[in-house]
Amino acid sequence: MLYEWIRGESNDGEGRSLFPGKKSKYILVIAICLGLLALIWPVTRTDKSANNKTGPISSQITSDKKLNRELALELEYILSRIDGAGKVKVSISLASGGLKTYAANTRNESRSIEESQNGANKKTTETNVARDLAVSAGAPLFVENKTPEVMGVLVVAEGATSPIVQEKLVQATATLLNISPHQVCVMPGRDI
Known part of the structure; x- marks a missing residue:
């Protein structure tokens, strides 16, 4: 039937053609082949899932840095409230990225x-x-998410020239982060 349609033959045997020349028939065949090729050709999409193959790893590193910075800022705020401490800067060293x-x-x-x-x-x-x-829902179920373990803390404070203030800063830091006092180093500083 398709062959008859392309050749232009009707039921009564007349040979009238929709495409009068061979060139027109070849163009039709090429157009059909291109259409079929377009249907089966693999489509490349920019899916977020395909582009984010390292997404969970990089987001985990970013979240660890963010957690570290949030802890440091909270600790700076609290330690600066201690009588005689003055301005305080804190650096926290984490052992790992936590446990999931x-x-x-x-x-x-x-x-x-x-x-x-x-x-x-x-x-x-x-x-x-x-x-x-x-x-x-396509995501693994978390049972437990432990925060990273703190290895050590460096506290630089304007008022740390006094041994009493240093001891207060060490005790407050050790208590807040639930670490041993020997993991806390308090140093005097200026222009913080």
């Missing part, structure tokens, strides 16, 4: 096979344990 625990589905499968040949019994036990990450 994800929910997992665990499947245990056990299979036992007992065979008896010529009076000898043979027992085979096969155990398979499979753990899959639990996912909800």
Whole structure:
């Protein structure tokens, strides 16, 4: 039927053609081929998911830096309120990026096979344990998200020339961050 339509033949045998020359027929065939090629050609899209292959890693680094800076700012604000401390600057050293625990589905499968040949019994036990990450709405489920561990803190304060103020700053910092006093270094400073 398509062949007849292209050739321009009708049911009564007349040979009237929609495309009078061979050149027109070739153009039609080429146009159809290009149309089919356009349909099956892989479309390249700029998906956010394709461009963000390193997204979670870079966002995690950014969030760690942001958390570090927020802790430092809060600590600066609190320590500057201590009597005699003056202006305070804080630098916090974190041990790691924290710990994120994800929910997992665990499947245990056990299979036992007992065979008896010529009076000898043979027992085979096969155990398979499979753990899959639990996912909800396309994202893994968090069970626990621990904040990073603080390795040490440097406090530079205008009023740290006094040993009493230094001790107050060390104790306040150790208490606020739940770290040992030996992890806190307080130094006197000026023009902060």
